[in-house]
Amino acid sequence: MLEVKHLTKSYQKDKPALTDISFSVEPGNFLAIIGPSGAGKTTILRSLNQLIKDDDGQILLDGSDIRSDNKSQLRKHRRQIGMVFQNYNLVERLTVIENVLHGRLGYKSTFAGMFGIYSEDEKREALDLLDKVGLKDFALQRCSELSGGQKQRVGIARSLIQHPKVILCDEPIASLDPASSHTVMHLLKKLTVEFNIICVANLHQINLAKKYADRIVGIRQGKLVFDEESDMLSEEILETLYDQTISKELK
Amino acid sequence: MSSPIKFLAQKHRKQTAIIAVIGSIYVLSSWILNFDNFSGFTAVPKAFNWLGVNFFPTAESVELLPRIWQKLIETVALAVSSTVVAAIIALFVAILGSKATGINNYVHVVVRGIASFFRNIPLVAWAMILLFSFKQSDFTGFLALLLMTVGYLIRAFMEIIEDEASETMMALKATGASYFQVIFQAVLPQIMPSLISWVLYMIENNVRDATLVGILTGTGIGFIFDLYFKSFRFDAVGMTILAIIIVVITLEVLSNQIRKVIL
Numbered sequence: 128m129l130e131v132k133h134l135t136k137s138y139q140k141d142k143p144a145l146t147d148i149s150f151s152v153e154p155g156n157f158l159a160i161i162g163p164s165g166a167g168k169t170t171i172l173r174s175l176n177q178l179i180k181d182d183d184g185q186i187l188l189d190g191s192d193i194r195s196d197n198k199s200q201l202r203k204h205r206r207q208i209g210m211v212f213q214n215y216n217l218v219e220r221l222t223v224i225e226n227v228l229h230g231r232l233g234y235k236s237t238f239a240g241m242f243g244i245y246s247e248d249e250k251r252e253a254l255d256l257l258d259k260v261g262l263k264d265f266a267l268q269r270c271s272e273l274s275g276g277q278k279q280r281v282g283i284a285r286s287l288i289q290h291p292k293v294i295l296c297d298e299p300i301a302s303l304d305p306a307s308s309h310t311v312m313h314l315l316k317k318l319t320v321e322f323n324i325i326c327v328a329n330l331h332q333i334n335l336a337k338k339y340a341d342r343i344v345g346i347r348q349g350k351l352v353f354d355e356e357s358d359m360l361s362e363e364i365l366e367t368l369y370d371q372t373i374s375k376e377l378k
Numbered sequence: 379m380s381s382p383i384k385f386l387a388q389k390h391r392k393q394t395a396i397i398a399v400i401g402s403i404y405v406l407s408s409w410i411l412n413f414d415n416f417s418g419f420t421a422v423p424k425a426f427n428w429l430g431v432n433f434f435p436t437a438e439s440v441e442l443l444p445r446i447w448q449k450l451i452e453t454v455a456l457a458v459s460s461t462v463v464a465a466i467i468a469l470f471v472a473i474l475g476s477k478a479t480g481i482n483n484y485v486h487v488v489v490r491g492i493a494s495f496f497r498n499i500p501l502v503a504w505a506m507i508l509l510f511s512f513k514q515s516d517f518t519g520f521l522a523l524l525l526m527t528v529g530y531l532i533r534a535f536m537e538i539i540e541d542e543a544s545e546t547m548m549a550l551k552a553t554g555a556s557y558f559q560v561i562f563q564a565v566l567p568q569i570m571p572s573l574i575s576w577v578l579y580m581i582e583n584n585v586r587d588a589t590l591v592g593i594l595t596g597t598g599i600g601f602i603f604d605l606y607f608k609s610f611r612f613d614a615v616g617m618t619i620l621a622i623i624i625v626v627i628t629l630e631v632l633s634n635q636i637r638k639v640i641l
């Protein structure tokens with residue numbers, strides 16, 4: 128279980144980016160974080176694997192606090208937390224399978240990792256995962272030659288090979304066309320259930336959040352304004368979140 | 379805060395002012411240098427005509443080709459070796475100094491300062507300073523080119539790392555990869571094309587500059603250029619220049635081809 132308690136962060140003095148954020152997610156659940164731009168969604172997500180050092184609070188993964196980790200403990204925690212990015216953040220010059228295998232780096236000795244030496248099992252698993260995300264025939268293709276949707280699926284495979292307890296997705300579909308968006312969201316939802324992992328995704332599209340997420344957390348100006356089952360999300364709540372009527376989006 | 383309209387008007391005024399300042403600097407410097415613009419321009423064709431007549435390679439100068447060729451190869455080798463060594467040094471320093479991969483901001487500022495220092499001392503000044511210690515030798519030229527190139531490449535490499543590798547670095551850091559794993563698996567592969575492109579560009583530049591340095595250090599193609607020039611063998615000078623031009627253009631075409639393949 129992932130538990131966030133009283134998370135607080137400010138980049139500049141007296142300008143809090145996050146104030147007292149608390150929520151928790153059980154394995155097999157998909158949590159969407161929604162809210163206007165600049166609300167603090169990215170800050171929350173990056174605090175969860177400590178790419179950003181927050182100021183106060185607790186982040187408990189199965190009871191152990193990531194925030195009090197030393198360097199090697201943090202490395203062990205990070206390899207249990209996959210991350211999927213809006214811009215995919217792949218090494219474009221390398222092949223698809225090399226990028227997937229990068230997800231194993233956290234488990235490898237520095238030397239083996241530096242020179243990309245992977246075991247047969249790891250390679251086989253990478254191919255299996257590529258099959259799972261629908262890219263079986265692309266293993267040896269350069270990532271720069273893929274479409275956005277395909278790149279994002281490579282990103283998902285890279286996070287899965289970490290054997291993660293949690294996958295964090297920061298606007299995973301914001302750069303994708305509607306069809307690819309659905310493919311990626313569907314895939315994330317399916318894998319969350321299949322591997323019994325926790326998926327936390329920042330999303331802009333409220334309709335997709337409602338469709339795929341089990342629960343939705345709303346953030347506004349760094350504060351948590353609601354935390355509901357996704358079916359419970361009403362127009363009134365959205366109005367307070369975005370300061371405007373967006374009933375169209377709900378349909 | 380000023381309104382957008384005010385801001386745009388101000389920006390426009392600023393641009394006009396900058397153009398006016400550049401114009402006045404030109405007029406002022408022409409006046410200081412006693413440079414008569416009109417006769418300056420009319421003198422250009424005459425100068426070219428004179429060059430064409432006196433520097434035209436003759437049958438005799440063609441006989442000098444093997445010697446010129448040998449010296450030219452020496453010079454190209456000097457340029458290539460100094461650039462490659464400079465690139466290796468610069469890559470190390472840039473990794474230590476860039477905002478994305480570096481040690482800290484203090485180191486970043488120091489590295490930028492050092493790079494700027496090496497870059498901004500003119501090549502000729504480097505060569506003259508180094509002549510004191512290393513006399514007229516290939517090594518002096520090598521070192522002068524090396525130091526200047528290191529200055530250019532450190533800055534270029536730092537910017538490339540910051541622009542092109544920050545995002546992938548973050549992704550690998552998030553998987554739990556260690557620092558050296560991130561450098562080797564994300565940063566280096568990601569920046570390699572831009573890096574090679576810069577090295578090729580510096581080699582092209584350094585072949586030209588190595589000629590100049592050779593005049594001072596008495597080595598390579600610069601040396602025989604100087605020799606022929608001072609002994610009034612203008613036809614041979616013309617031949618030398620022609621050979622340099624051919625080599626420089628060949629290198630440019632070659633490196634453009636390489637760029638096309640790697641980018």
Ligand SMILES: Nc1ncnc2c1ncn2[C@@H]1O[C@H](COP(=O)(O)OP(=O)(O)O)[C@@H](O)[C@H]1O
Nearest residue numbers: 138139144162163164165166167168169170171
């Ligand atoms: N590196 C940073 N330095 C200073 N302020 C930042 C930085 N990153 C984010 N912020 C500020 O923190 C707030 C939350 O940003 P962010 O988490 O990126 O929001 P979101 O992802 O919801 O759009 C914004 O006001 C933003 O300007």
Ligand SMILES: [Mg+2]
Nearest residue numbers: 168169170329
């Ligand atoms: Mg964001």
